Amino acid sequence: MSNNAPLQSRRAVAVPRGLSSAFPVFAARAENSELWDADGRRFVDFAGGIAVLNTGHRHPAVVAAVQAQLAAYTHTAFQVIPYEPYVALCERLNGLAPFSGDAKTVLFSTGAEAVENAVKIARAYTRRTDVIAFTGGFHGRTLMASALTGKIAPYKKKFGPMPSGVWHVPFPVPQYGVSVSDTLRAIDDLFRADVDPANVAAIILEPVQGEGGFHPAPAELLNALRRICDDNGIVLIADEVQTGFGRTGRMFAVEHSGVEPDLLTIAKSLAGGFPLSGVIGRSRIMDAPEPGGLGGTYAGSPIACAAALAVLDVIASERLLDRASAIGTTLKDKLERVSRRNDAVPIGFIRGPGAMVAFDVLKTRGGTEPDPDATRRVIQAALEDGLILLACGVHGNTIRLLMPLTIPDAVQTEGFAKLENALTTAC
Structure with a gap:
């Protein structure tokens, strides 16, 4: 008898339907890029907890750091009794800040909290x-983060009025007919018709949209936004929650453009599976709030800080930035070959820097019309074959690949074979 089925029944009774799960399988254990469910079935993990596990499930260095911290203390609340791991991590992150000048960091627990x-x-x-944000962007599920998110369903549906003062402009996606010029024209129109730039505190965007479909922000756009912010005294925020810590082949995705943001939001892979987030920013900006204006009871947990320090060591010692670039090259080459097959579902628009790779499932080969139904079939076929995949995108037809950067070559090859099989099975 399946152990997953009774767990799913218990979940339906105990957990509200507003919290959805992609699959009706329950984790029992995991190691690096592999996961076993409650029935003992093995899966290759190409989801990585939605980009949380760049260093894999239970990396030995992360586990050892957490165990050592557990033996000392688990919580004091940094606002009451501060501790060295918090300070040490902020020092490390300040040294990684992708902008010139002095930096400071404040830590929280979730990506939405950082935003x-x-x-x-x-x-x-x-x-x-x-604040100006972009269509298709995702910034979290708290009220302000939901307001910034450029998608109604499911993130804003039924939740009433969002916080005021949030404006959206189109994100440039050529396949949807939106160019950088269109985006910049929309900002000009916004400044003329709806909001005085003198009232705008910040412009926020993901250097590569995550939930919105893994669409990179063109360097042309980022440079233009930097000029707009400089000309109007606006803070430029790079939301690196999903893109940070090696996923794109750089520590932070914005580095590909050479544009310096003023603030970065970070989370997900920062702490190797432990809840931790933060804001890195220029010191003069970070010091603006009054003492006590920032913080949180669990913000910057010592356990998570210890894990994050180990994660940064692993990224450096295992050369995961180079590894991300190599993984991405391999994936995109293989996907290009699959896109030419006549016995697989049509795919196209293969994209993404480093190992932040995605492709679209389409109605016709060489076409542009999304096929979300076929996308669901592909993901289900992959699950049945022991591969965990995730969809995203404004049309629900994008498949994103987020395997750990520590994935062994053999497991990566096995996982892609399962992906290729799912693309043919779903045809």
């Missing part, structure tokens, strides 16, 4: 209120 606080910091620094 909320980045907006607070920008408002405190500029003494302004409004």
Whole structure:
């Protein structure tokens, strides 16, 4: 008898339907890029907990760091009794900041919490209120983060009025007919018709949209946004929650453009599976809030800080930035070959820097019309063959690949074979 089925029944009774799970399988154990469910069935993990596990499940260095911290203390609340791992991690992150000048870092627990606080910091620094975000962007599920997110269902549906002062402009995606010029024209129109730039505290965007479909922000756009922010005293926020810590072949995805943001939001792979997030920013901006204006009871947990310090060591010692680039090259080459097969579902628009790779499932080969139904069939066929995949995108037809950067070559090859089989099975 399946152990997953009774767990799924218990879940349906105990957990509200607003919290969805992609699959009706329950984790029992995991190691690096592999996961076993409650029935003992093995899966190759190409989801990585939605980009949380760049260093894999239970990396030995992370586990050892956490065990050592557990033996000392688990919590004091940094606002009450501070501790060295928090300070040490902020020092490390400040040294990695992708902008010139002095940096400071404040730590939280979730990506949405980091986004909320980045907006607070920008408002405190500029003494302004409004924020510009982008269609297709995802910034979290708290109220301000949901307001910034450029998608109604399911993130805003039924939740009533969102916080005011949030404006959206189109994100440039050529396959959807939106160019950088269109985006910049929309900002100009916004400044003329709806909001005085003197009231805008920040512009926030993901250097590569995550939930929105793994669409990279063109360097042309990022450079233009930097000029707009400089000309109007606006803070530029790079939301690196999903893109950070090696996923794109750089520590932070914005580095590909050479553009320096003012603030970065970080989370996900920062702590190797432990809840930790933060904001890295220019010191003069970070010091704008009054003492006590930032923080949180569990913000910057010592356990998570210890894990994060180990993660940064692993990224360096195992050369995971280079590894991400190599994984991405391999994946895109293989996907290009699959796209030419006549016995597989049509795919196209293969994209993404480093190992942040995605492709679209289409109605016709060489076409552009999305096929979300076929996408669901591919993901289900992959699951049945022991591969965990995730979809995303505004049309639900993008498959994103987020395997750990520590994945062994043999497991990566096995996982791609399962992906290729799912693409043919679903045809």
